[in-house]
Amino acid sequence: MRSIFARGLFERQVAIVTGGGSGIGLACARELAYLGAKVALCGRRADKLEAAASTLAGDGVPGDDVLAAPCDIREPEQIAAFVGQVLGKFGRVDVLVNNAGGQFPSPASELTPKGWEAVVRNNLNGTFFMTREVARRAMLPARRGRIVNVTASVSRGFPGMAHTGAARAGVENLTRSLAVEWAALGIRINAVAPGSNIRSSGTSQYGDELLELARRATPLKRLATPEEVSRLIVFLASDQNDFITGAVYGVDGGQPLWGDIWSIPEPDGAPGAPPDVKG
Ligand SMILES: CCCCCCCCCCC/C=C/C(=O)SCCNC(=O)CCNC(=O)[C@H](O)C(C)(C)COP(=O)(O)OP(=O)(O)OC[C@H]1O[C@@H](n2cnc3c(N)ncnc32)[C@H](O)[C@@H]1OP(=O)(O)O
């Protein structure tokens, strides 16, 4: 385990990382724990959480400094129980990393109401429910907290995954609203938007071909690691970030600025085009 930050940066602090059982979330949990935080991880699958807890133990993190418990962020009752467990064990929450999320590819016209709702609940509702619970029960009473929302790079829309594009844009806007509402209450909240070019347990589900397309469409011409995302999250979660709130930062190798990230039908011959430019 390595970090660009000094050991002890999160000493005596408690961090919740949703989706901490794999990928970017696990990289964050490992780095926060290495820097001295007590960490609480959640996800839907107990087996992933157990494996993550073993990884942390392998890093030398004492078992007493880790809580890994199942919690589906779409379910407010499960969130209440999880936050209760964290407060029962550690007594406080200084940092919340809202990293859990995901979706499935589908043309917008094929999305059923149930499919749309599943993705909006998974990314927008879940993030808000967890944030609200942690704020009300820990951060607002303590007048102190840092929240980092992990979204996705959606500044050009998200054709092929419109549901998640809309949900992530919602999280970005939520980040700005809460930054203002809670500025005077000691809570800072920012967002980190990874490109589709991070090689992780998440993107491996989309296959090597799409990852290679993403790499080619990245000006820096490579894929990034989860650790390259986690170091920005960790900075924003730290007390070294004392004047940044309501911001959204990309970690994307310049991807939103150029290139076709994946193949979708070209909007050729759109009916709105004037006759002389129609194909
Ligand atoms: C051509 C363009 C392609 C673009 C591809 C871009 C690829 C690069 C993107 C990279 C950037 C993003 C990276 C990441 O996000 S990493 C994280 C990766 N992990 C995931 O994305 C998986 C997360 N997904 C889930 O956890 C679940 O799928 C989800 C929670 C979203 C839904 O699960 P849930 O259990 O709630 O869903 P249900 O089974 O109850 O189904 C509800 C309805 O949802 C529809 N559905 C669900 N899954 C699919 C599917 N795979 N394909 C199509 N439709 C799906 C369906 O309508 C369900 O309703 P019905 O049961 O009535 O059919």
Ligand SMILES: NC(=O)C1=CN([C@@H]2O[C@H](COP(=O)(O)OP(=O)(O)OC[C@H]3O[C@@H](n4cnc5c(N)ncnc54)[C@H](OP(=O)(O)O)[C@@H]3O)[C@@H](O)[C@H]2O)C=CC1
């Ligand atoms: N890697 C990339 O290039 C990109 C990633 N992102 C986003 O970054 C975040 C991390 O992704 P990454 O690490 O790559 O992928 P992973 O699939 O490894 O991580 C997602 C984590 O979220 C958990 N999770 C998903 N849904 C829920 C839920 N409803 N309740 C609780 N936990 C949940 C998963 O655990 P479990 O299955 O056990 O629930 C998993 O551990 C996600 O939000 C992802 O969408 C965005 C853009 C690009």
